[in-house]
Amino acid sequence: MSGLEQAYLAKDPEKTAKVALSVFFNIMASWNVRAKDQIVMLGKPAESTFYNWKKGKVSSLSIDTLERISYVMGIYKALGILFPTREQADAWPHKPNKAFNGETAIQFMLKGSIINLSDMRRYLDSQRG
Template identity: 40%
Template structure:
């Protein structure tokens, strides 16, 4: 008589691979384009990335230094916000404009105002909101 063998079907816990330095540098370059499309000033961009203004200027000029774990998380959230906006709005220009528009979900402030709070959690708050809006 055949015996049944128990097979473990539980999925292993998800553990994302760390963002490499090359991936972080590519995200930084993409973020520069995103900041331009959002109409973000260099001072605001430095605040979003939690970088001193001079460091941001050097990196923007092409001398990208080592991006730490917090910086990689900030860049990842910015890319997630961009992706969500592209999914929520069919017209990209509406998504770019949304960043500066007043929003009841943020007590009348814009998403940019929220993100300029300077904390990583401020970026995460906007990303979570957009992910919920797009139903993900």
């Protein structure tokens, strides 16, 4: 995380958390990802914590959670660049892919490790050229 990001988080971690979660939940809605799978992508917070976050009740997020959301945002953006329509971009995560041994991107990202999110982002960035 850059010094600028750290300074911003220190300045207003609650606002950062609320904005990050709002963007994350909007992306999850676009991709039609189930709540239990969203929990995995966020690093498996307690269910009660997750539902509080969905209601906007959050004072701060861990660096791990922010990093996970950042990867999801980057994946969403990359798909928007790679596909001519948002509908195609939002459908892609649910389509089987040879690059992931026939799994969908969602299945690959749901393996739970932040590395899977990082690998997905790197894969899409490589497809962009």
